Amino acid sequence: MIHLDIQKRLHGAKGGLNLAIQLNLQKGDFACLYGASGVGKTSTLRMLAGLMPVDQGEIKVNHQIWFNSTKKINLRPQDRSLGYVFQDYALFPNMTVWENLRFALPKGASEQRISDLIEMVELGDLQGQKPATLSGGQQQRVALARALVQQPPILLLDEPFSALDHGIRQKLQDYLKQIHQQFELTTILVSHNVHEITKLANKVIVIVDGKVTQTASSQQVFTELGVQQSLQLKGEIIKIEEKGNELVLSIQIQDNVIQKSIPLKLKNQYQLDQEIELNGDFFMH
Amino acid sequence: MDWTPLVLTFQLATITTIILVLVALPLAYWLVHSRSYFKPIVETLVSMPLVLPPTVLGFYFLIAFSPNHAFGQWLDEYLGLRLVFSFTGLVIASVIYSLPFMVQPIQAGLAGLSPSLREAAFVLGKSKWITLWKVEIPNIKAALLTGIVLSFAHTIGEFGVVLMIGGNIPAQTKVASIAIYDEVEALNYSAANSYSLILFVITFCILLMVYAINGGYVKRFWK
Structure with missing residues (x-):
């Protein structure tokens, strides 16, 4: 057609x-x-x-x-x-x-x-x-x-x-x-x-x-x-909390906030208000 | 008081404005939608009367329309038109002199419309002409009104061009602005004052009307 x-x-x-x-x-x-x-x-x-x-x-x-x-x-x-x-x-x-x-x-x-x-x-x-x-x-x-x-x-x-x-x-x-x-x-x-x-x-x-x-x-x-x-989302870290040997990041993506736990040893790589990119892999874990 | 100069002024302004609407609409439309290399040149020429002393324009009209020169001679021989020191000559000169006052508001109005309005009409099968008439013009009423009133008022206020090309012939080219100058020259201050006051009041009212309508005051009043 x-x-x-x-x-x-x-x-x-x-x-x-x-x-x-x-x-x-x-x-x-x-x-x-x-x-x-x-x-x-x-x-x-x-x-x-x-x-x-x-x-x-x-x-x-x-x-x-x-x-x-x-x-x-x-x-x-x-x-x-x-x-x-x-x-x-x-x-x-x-x-x-x-x-x-x-x-x-x-x-x-x-x-x-x-x-x-x-x-x-x-x-x-x-x-x-x-x-x-x-x-x-x-x-x-x-x-x-x-x-x-x-x-x-x-x-x-x-x-x-x-x-x-x-x-x-x-x-x-x-x-x-x-x-x-x-x-x-x-x-x-x-x-x-x-x-x-x-x-x-x-x-x-x-x-x-x-x-x-x-x-x-x-x-x-x-x-x-x-x-x-191949989908990439841009977000901003609005909160960082330590829980045991993990670090919990609260990331704001547009109107939504999602949480992601990462090993505590990566602490130095993240800070408040930092803009980060999340790719599709993020959701698979 | 002799009312002829005032009547002549308003006749000139009315005829000039009507012709200007007919000339400026297609011209502004072309300026908005054309991608021609000539566009900046045409735009410049249209705007020239804004910056040139009116006497420059009047001088060249005088030369061009004079039967002693080629163009004027051609007009005289083939069309029987003698434009120097005539009302027709005044009208032509006024149209060119006030052209930017009509073209620019219409051009700005058309350019300010969302291109998707035009495109939507095209997709609905409507020709350019129907789109201009039914969609574009009705949505630039304020710009059109501004153009009409400014051109009208600007023509009333003409002096230099009129003096150069029209001279001072009673009931033919002696418009109000010339009459005022004439009366002052003759030290007849009271007649000059009468003409001046009438022009002042009328132009004030015309401009007030534009600002009131475009500012939405009239709509609010009628509600």
């Missing part, structure tokens, strides 16, 4: 990056692009949507060529039928919830479609309001509904839940799962939340430094193939 083989030279804050991505997705796949920040996940999504120029390669969807550098074919974003949920939602501030969806409605299509979608994401009471008056989760649902108005076969989501708190995130993931099945979509999600990916995606595409290093089911990627060995 989606065949993508593209190359692109990116210039980021960390210097240049040669992006070379190959992807093959079947109809009905729920794929997740997984990787650290700045490896080219969002760029891949943008190039598929036609929002960023591609240097070389080919993008084919349902046997239709969207981009081919040798044949000099490059469809405009307007001509690529897909739905896109932006990281910042990109709701039009001048339009109400209803008008945002109405704007997306193709000519001649029935407005019933809008009502159905608004009902599905439970926004009936808020349809006359402007996006600025909505909460993050509500805005996210509007963005999701708007992306579906044109009934695209493909849905792209760029870290759609990153700015939301845990409870709302769970609920929206359920919505997305339901929508994916109900509309028989082929969905590509950019995420680095392992829990989210395991819950939603049947395929995980691991991207490291601009290249696809693994494509497998989410379970395989996160267990058998051992992604966690």
Whole structure:
């Protein structure tokens, strides 16, 4: 269904990056692009949507060529039928919830479609309001509904839940799962939340430094193939206690605190407020 | 008191502002989205009236529009236009003179919008034109209003350019600022004061309106 083989030279804050991505997705796949920040996940999504120029390669969807550098074919974003949920939602501030969806409605299509979608994401009471008056989760649902108005076969989501708190995130993931099945979509999600990916995606595409290093089911990627060995977390030592012949370190990683016992003889290597890196091995012991 | 100079001033400002909106919107749009090598040159040219003495601009207009020179002669022969010392000439000069006051706020407004708004509209199948009209312009209303009011007020305040290219022809090119100068020259201080006071009050009200609307005071009042 989606065949993508593209190359692109990116210039980021960390210097240049040669992006070379190959992807093959079947109809009905729920794929997740997984990787650290700045490896080219969002760029891949943008190039598929036609929002960023591609240097070389080919993008084919349902046997239709969207981009081919040798044949000099490059469809405009307007001509690529897909739905896109932006990281910042990109709701039009001048339009109400209803008008945002109405704007997306193709000519001649029935407005019933809008009502159905608004009902599905439970926004009936808020349809006359402007996006600025909505909460993050509500805005996210509007963005999701708007992306579906044109009934695209493909849905792209760029870290759609990153700015939301845990409870709302769970609920929206359920919505997305339901929508994916109900509309028989082929969905590509950019995420680095392992829990989210395991819950939603049947395929995980691991991207490291601009290249696809693994494509497998989410379970395989996160267990058998051992992604966690390359996963690195940064933490800060907030407490050091001596217990018998062991030293217990309390390490804060974002909002969580974990404890790690180490032999007392390593005492000199650690101090309070020190920033340390933990790799996947840490969790295996 | 002769009201003609004041009427002429507001006619000039209104026509200039309308033309400026039509010219500045596409120009600002191009400046925001273009990657052309000419962009910095165009940006510089647009901003030149901010720093040049108005007389420099007026002088070159005078030369260019004069029937004794090639361009002016061409205008006269083929289009029947005599731009020196005419109202049409004033309008053209004013449009160029006030161009940065319209282009810069619109350009800043468009550049300040999140690029994803435009992209979202494109992905939803909307053309650049529809996106500009339905998404971008409605979200830069404050910038547009600032541009309109500043250009209008700036045109009212013109003196140097008008004097150079328009001269002092009653009911044609004698705008309020020229009339004030004229009355002072004739030691007619009371008439000069009347014109000055009217201009002062009107421009004060116009600027107050912008700050009140953009500062959200009007919205608060109506709530």
